[in-house]
Amino acid sequence: MRDIEQVWVYLSASPLLHLTLTLVAYQISFWLYRKGRFSPLLNPVLFSVIAIVLILVLTGTDYDTYFDGAQFVHFLLGPATVALAIPLYRQFDRVRRSAVAVLASILVGSATAAASAVGIAWLLGGSQAALVSLAPKSVTAPVAMGISEQLGGLPSLTAVLVIMTGILGATVGPYLLDLLKIKDSAARGLAMGTASHGIGTARAMQVSEVAGAFSGLAMGLNALATALLLPLLWGLFS
Amino acid sequence: MLFYLTLIFCCQLVGELFIATTGLPVPGPVIGMAIMFLGLLVRGSVPADLGKVADALISNLSLLFVPAGVGVMLHAGLIAAELVPITVALVLSTILTIAATGVCMSWMGSRAGASGKTVDGGGD
Numbered sequence A: 001m002r003d004i005e006q007v008w009v010y011l012s013a014s015p016l017l018h019l020t021l022t023l024v025a026y027q028i029s030f031w032l033y034r035k036g037r038f039s040p041l042l043n044p045v046l047f048s049v050i051a052i053v054l055i056l057v058l059t060g061t062d063y064d065t066y067f068d069g070a071q072f073v074h075f076l077l078g079p080a081t082v083a084l085a086i087p088l089y090r091q092f093d094r095v096r097r098s099a100v101a102v103l104a105s106i107l108v109g110s111a112t113a114a115a116s117a118v119g120i121a122w123l124l125g126g127s128q129a130a131l132v133s134l135a136p137k138s139v140t141a142p143v144a145m146g147i148s149e150q151l152g153g154l155p156s157l158t159a160v161l162v163i164m165t166g167i168l169g170a171t172v173g174p175y176l177l178d179l180l181k182i183k184d185s186a187a188r189g190l191a192m193g194t195a196s197h198g199i200g201t202a203r204a205m206q207v208s209e210v211a212g213a214f215s216g217l218a219m220g221l222n223a224l225a226t227a228l229l230l231p232l233l234w235g236l237f238s
Numbered sequence B: 001m002l003f004y005l006t007l008i009f010c011c012q013l014v015g016e017l018f019i020a021t022t023g024l025p026v027p028g029p030v031i032g033m034a035i036m037f038l039g040l041l042v043r044g045s046v047p048a049d050l051g052k053v054a055d056a057l058i059s060n061l062s063l064l065f066v067p068a069g070v071g072v073m074l075h076a077g078l079i080a081a082e083l084v085p086i087t088v089a090l091v092l093s094t095i096l097t098i099a100a101t102g103v104c105m106s107w108m109g110s111r112a113g114a115s116g117k118t119v120d121g122g123g124d
Helices: A004-012 A015-035 A044-058 A063-075 A077-083 A085-090 A092-097 A099-123 A128-134 A141-150 A155-179 A185-207 A209-237 B002-022 B028-043 B048-059 B061-074 B076-081 B083-111
Strands: none
Touching (some): A004 A015, A015 A044, A015 A063, A044 A063, A044 A155, A044 B061, A063 A077, A063 B061, A077 A085, A077 B002, A077 B028, A085 A092, A085 A209, A085 B028, A085 B048, A092 A209, A099 A128, A099 B083, A128 A155, A128 B083, A141 A155, A141 A209, A155 A185, A155 B061, A155 B076, A155 B083, A185 A209, A185 B083, A209 B028, B002 B028, B048 B061
16 A cells, blocks of 8 residues: 555646645535525635635645646636626626616726725835736736736736635625615626626626626626726826 | 537637737637627527526636635735735725726616616625
8 A cells, every 4th residue: 555645746746636626625615605695705716715725835735736737627717708698698688778877887987996996005105016916906817917917017916916806896795785775786786897807797696697797797898998998097197 | 518618619719819819908708708799699599508508607607716816825925015005905996996886887777767676686
């Protein structure tokens, strides 16, 4: 019988271990989330990330080794984004009826996201690199990383800030919208998607398809608006 | 089922090629979503199996963000060094963005008479 260390060396070199770790951590987190009646505080992304980071740190595994296995899950983000066209199509009549309100709200949200993140970090003495990396934080990760790079930020830091923003919005958003007495699914979805992209959309989709469709739409249009307008505005102010 | 999964991949691939040739600052999958949406508009309905594939992908959407989220461990040092400006900016800005977008949409939406009653009881 081989000793445990040999087995570990063998397993940790294969993508299967970290792929399975990702799936198991998520299933447990989702089980908790469902047990908690989908309370936003039990966000499954948050709990999975905490559990996996702890395990990687305790076993001395680096992120690249982890990602060799986890990339198969990560890869499906692209096809899942394409698939958001289906709920959007199913809700298209509703979207079209309020097209002007939808576009105006996304532009307001997009401007608020970038201006408030940069303004607050600047007031608190954040470094130039942090300010630039924060600016596109509400935009879906691949676009946000591109914008950050274009403006001289750190794309990989931006990716992390984007995910943190997503988890924050998905966790706090539903309570905030309740507090503001916003009950309309369209408005709730739009707010979640504009502020916290795909993670907000995932949360919205778990609650209602109307909210999910508006959220996915907001995610796409916010990415487009920020990618086109932020570099222009940044050039004016700096 | 496999046919529609292939179709979804094709939309993404065409989206990626479109971005690579035009240099537009949008990710390929978002263009892929637009292509799929236009296709559905032309066809006029969602094929049942396409709906099933899409629902399977979307109902596990939050899982797909986990690998990128674990990337937090790469930048823990950088974030710790500027903990106050970064966390305060993230928290306040996310709250402001959700509030601004939600208030704007519910105000304009109800003025346009396009919303108001929600069929599904208003989720988020």
